[in-house]
Amino acid sequence: MIIINGEKYQIDVDSNMPLLWFLRDRLEITGTKFGCGAGLCGACTVHVDGVATRACVTPVGALADKKVTTIEGLSVDGDHPLQKAWVENNVPQCGYCQAGQIMNAASFLQQNPTPSSDEIDNAMQGNICRCGTYQRIKKAIADAADELAKEVS
Numbered sequence: 001m002i003i004i005n006g007e008k009y010q011i012d013v014d015s016n017m018p019l020l021w022f023l024r025d026r027l028e029i030t031g032t033k034f035g036c037g038a039g040l041c042g043a044c045t046v047h048v049d050g051v052a053t054r055a056c057v058t059p060v061g062a063l064a065d066k067k068v069t070t071i072e073g074l075s076v077d078g079d080h081p082l083q084k085a086w087v088e089n090n091v092p093q094c095g096y097c098q099a100g101q102i103m104n105a106a107s108f109l110q111q112n113p114t115p116s117s118d119e120i121d122n123a124m125q126g127n128i129c130r131c132g133t134y135q136r137i138k139k140a141i142a143d144a145a146d147e148l149a150k151e152v153s
């Protein structure tokens with residue numbers, strides 16, 4: 001049994017199947033993207049028990065009784081502060097890496113809600129954007145951190 005975006009699913013595939021393909025091919029949850037297949041680019045980032053995880057190199061069999069969150073489960077209405085900040089800062093160009101970028105940033109902000117500029121850079125190192133929108137990504141993360149801080153106060 002695996003919990004994905006709050007719903008329970010049986011793991012009825014080979015336990016070595018990467019989570020990415022279980023999500024995309026078996027469950028048709030397609031927001032998580034294939035990039036490099038080696039866990040290096042970050043396009044496939046999801047949360048496993050709240051921690052940013054590369055779905056392309058994570059075997060589904062290792063996730064029994066774990067909670068997985070994909071971009072579709074981050075916010076039902078797409079109104080997570082990161083998603084709003086992404087739009088406000090015109091981050092996406094091609095958009096391919098954006099789900100992975102947002103999921104990595106969301107996990108990071110859970111761990112560090114008031115990051116410095118250098119901490120944002122370090123946290124996002126493993127997520128590649130072919131369009132080069134890194135400065136807008138960084139600004140969106142900082143803006144989302146500010147918005148999240150307002151929600152807490």
